[in-house]
Amino acid sequence: MLKVYNTLTRKKEEFVPQEPGKVGMYVCGVTPYNHPHIGNARPFVTWDVIKRYLKHQGFSVKHIQNFTDMDDKIIKAANTEGVSWQTITERYIDGYFKAIDALNVQRADLYPKVTEHIPDIIDMVAKLIDNGYGYVIDGDVYFSVEKFTEYGKLSGRKLEDMQAGARVEVDTRKHNPMDFALWKSAKPGEPYWESPWGKGRPGWHIECSTMSLKYLGETFDFHGGGSDLIFPHHENEIAQSQCCCENYHSFAQYWLHNGFITIDNEKMSKSLNNFITVPDILKQYPGEVVRFFILRTHYRSPLDFSEERIREAQAGLLRLKNAYDLGNELLNRTGNTEAHTELADIATKAMADFQEAMDDDFNTALAIGYMFTLSKEINVYANNVINKGAEYDAVHFRKLMDVYGEMAGIIGIFESSLDMPVSDGDGISPAEIEALIEERAEAKKAKNWARADEIRDSLKEQGILLEDSAAGTKWKKA
Incomplete structure (x- = not known):
C-alpha cells in the first residue's frame, strides 16, 4: 500500500487515485533565464523516480510540467544582452532538456508554456472577477485573499499574522497587502498581450493553475515542486483554482515537496558564489552520479552538496x-x-x-x-x-x-x-x-x-x- 506525505494535511496518507489505474501529476518547472542549478535538478529527479515507480506498479501516468517563459528575470536577461525574450527562453529551454537527459530524467508528457496559453489565462482571470474573487485597478487584476476563507491552509500561515508582518507596500491600491497579481499591466518596453483590462501579461501564480486545470481537469492526483514554492506560489494556486472550480474542494489532492539543497552546509546563493549549475557539475561528474547522489537522500530531507x-x-x-x-x-x-x-x-x-x-x-x-x-x-x-x-x-x-x-x-x-x-x-x-x-x-x-x-x-x-x-x-x- 503506497503512502505519501501530503503537505496539505501534514501527514502520510494512503494514495487513492482519482481514477483507478491512472495518475495525473503536475510539477512546477523552470523559468528559463539561466541554466538549471542543482536545486532545480532535485525535483526533476525526484518526480522522475515517482513516475517510474507508479508505472512499475501498473499505473498509467500523465505528467505535466510547465515552462514559465515570461517573467521579470527573462525580460531583464534579454535587455542585458540586447536580444529578444524569445532568444533567452529558447536557449535555456534547450539547456534544460540537455541537463535532464544527462540525469536520465524521462520526458514529461507535455511541457506547456505560459506564452502559449494567454487566452486560457485571460479566461481564468475573468472568471475569478465574475466570481467575486478578483478586482481590477488601473489595468492590474488582483486576487482578494480575504474572500478565500481557507487561505494559508497549505503553508499553515494565518492571514492576520501575514498582514501584521507585511512590509510597507509600494502599491497601496490593493485591498489587502497580501493580495496577489492575476494580471499585470504592461510597463514601457515590456512584452504585453491585449486583454479586457488593457495591455499586460499574466501574474506568476495564475499560469500553473490554468495549465494544470486545462490538461489534468479540476481534480487530479499530485502537485509538486520544491519546498520554496509552498508559499506563496502553491498557496496562491490553491486559492485561485478552488475559486474557479465548480466543486469548491477540487484541484490537486496530494501535495508533495522536496527539501532544500545546501552547498557545503550553506544556503545556495549567488551572493555567496556557491550557485552551482547542472552543466558545471556535469563537467566533473557523469549525470548518473549526480542523479544517484540526489536519490541517496529521502526527497523531503535536506540535502547538502559537497565534493x-x-x-x-x-x-x-x-x-x-x-x-x-x-x-x-x-x-x-x-x-x-x-x-x-x-x-x-x-x-x-x-x-x-x-x-x-x-x-x-x-x-x-x-x-x-x-x-x-x-x-x-x-x-x-x-x-x-x-x-x-x-x-x-x-x-x-x-x-x-x-x-x-x-x-x-x-x-x-x-x-x-x-x-x-x-x-x-x-x-x-x-x-x-x-x-x-x-x-x-x-x-x-x-x-x-x-x-x-x-x-x-x-x-x-x-x-x-x-x-x-x-x-x-x-x-x-x-
Missing part, C-alpha cells in the same frame, strides 16, 4: 554497477544446473523490501540500501562460481538479476555511461575486485582470517590496496 558527498555517491554507484556487470557476465555462461533455488527466494525478498521502502513515501534512500544488499548477494554468488568452481544455476540466478535490473530501472541507473575505467591493476576488473572484497568480508565474518588475508595479499600483488573503515572497505590503485 566529498558526491565522490561517495560515485563510489557507491560504481559498486552497484560492478555487481550488475559481473552478474550479466555470469549470465553468458553455459553448463547450467538448477541447484540453487534459494536465489529465487533472495530475489523475492529483495523486491518485497525494495517495494516496501518505495511504498513509504518513495523512500529511495532505503530502497537503494536494499540494492546494495542484493549486489552483495550477486558478488558472492558470482565469485563462488567464477573463482571457486561452484555449480552454476542460471535459471535462478537470472531471477536475481531480473530483480536487480527492475530496481535499477526504477531508480534510473545503469542507463548511461559513467565514464569510469573498465579495468585496473593487472587486468583485473572493478567488478572482480568488488566480488573479492565481498568474499573477504564473508571470510572475516566467519573468522576465516587466513582466507581474508589471502584475498588482501592477492589484490595487493595486482596493484590494488584495500582500506578498511567503519563504513566498509574501499580500494584504490597502488
Whole structure:
C-alpha cells in the first residue's frame, strides 16, 4: 500500500487515485533565464523516480510540467544582452532538456508554456472577477485573499499574522497587502498581450493553475515542486483554482515537496558564489552520479552538496554497477544446473523490501540500501562460481538479476555511461575486485582470517590496496 506525505494535511496518507489505474501529476518547472542549478535538478529527479515507480506498479501516468517563459528575470536577461525574450527562453529551454537527459530524467508528457496559453489565462482571470474573487485597478487584476476563507491552509500561515508582518507596500491600491497579481499591466518596453483590462501579461501564480486545470481537469492526483514554492506560489494556486472550480474542494489532492539543497552546509546563493549549475557539475561528474547522489537522500530531507558527498555517491554507484556487470557476465555462461533455488527466494525478498521502502513515501534512500544488499548477494554468488568452481544455476540466478535490473530501472541507473575505467591493476576488473572484497568480508565474518588475508595479499600483488573503515572497505590503485 503506497503512502505519501501530503503537505496539505501534514501527514502520510494512503494514495487513492482519482481514477483507478491512472495518475495525473503536475510539477512546477523552470523559468528559463539561466541554466538549471542543482536545486532545480532535485525535483526533476525526484518526480522522475515517482513516475517510474507508479508505472512499475501498473499505473498509467500523465505528467505535466510547465515552462514559465515570461517573467521579470527573462525580460531583464534579454535587455542585458540586447536580444529578444524569445532568444533567452529558447536557449535555456534547450539547456534544460540537455541537463535532464544527462540525469536520465524521462520526458514529461507535455511541457506547456505560459506564452502559449494567454487566452486560457485571460479566461481564468475573468472568471475569478465574475466570481467575486478578483478586482481590477488601473489595468492590474488582483486576487482578494480575504474572500478565500481557507487561505494559508497549505503553508499553515494565518492571514492576520501575514498582514501584521507585511512590509510597507509600494502599491497601496490593493485591498489587502497580501493580495496577489492575476494580471499585470504592461510597463514601457515590456512584452504585453491585449486583454479586457488593457495591455499586460499574466501574474506568476495564475499560469500553473490554468495549465494544470486545462490538461489534468479540476481534480487530479499530485502537485509538486520544491519546498520554496509552498508559499506563496502553491498557496496562491490553491486559492485561485478552488475559486474557479465548480466543486469548491477540487484541484490537486496530494501535495508533495522536496527539501532544500545546501552547498557545503550553506544556503545556495549567488551572493555567496556557491550557485552551482547542472552543466558545471556535469563537467566533473557523469549525470548518473549526480542523479544517484540526489536519490541517496529521502526527497523531503535536506540535502547538502559537497565534493566529498558526491565522490561517495560515485563510489557507491560504481559498486552497484560492478555487481550488475559481473552478474550479466555470469549470465553468458553455459553448463547450467538448477541447484540453487534459494536465489529465487533472495530475489523475492529483495523486491518485497525494495517495494516496501518505495511504498513509504518513495523512500529511495532505503530502497537503494536494499540494492546494495542484493549486489552483495550477486558478488558472492558470482565469485563462488567464477573463482571457486561452484555449480552454476542460471535459471535462478537470472531471477536475481531480473530483480536487480527492475530496481535499477526504477531508480534510473545503469542507463548511461559513467565514464569510469573498465579495468585496473593487472587486468583485473572493478567488478572482480568488488566480488573479492565481498568474499573477504564473508571470510572475516566467519573468522576465516587466513582466507581474508589471502584475498588482501592477492589484490595487493595486482596493484590494488584495500582500506578498511567503519563504513566498509574501499580500494584504490597502488
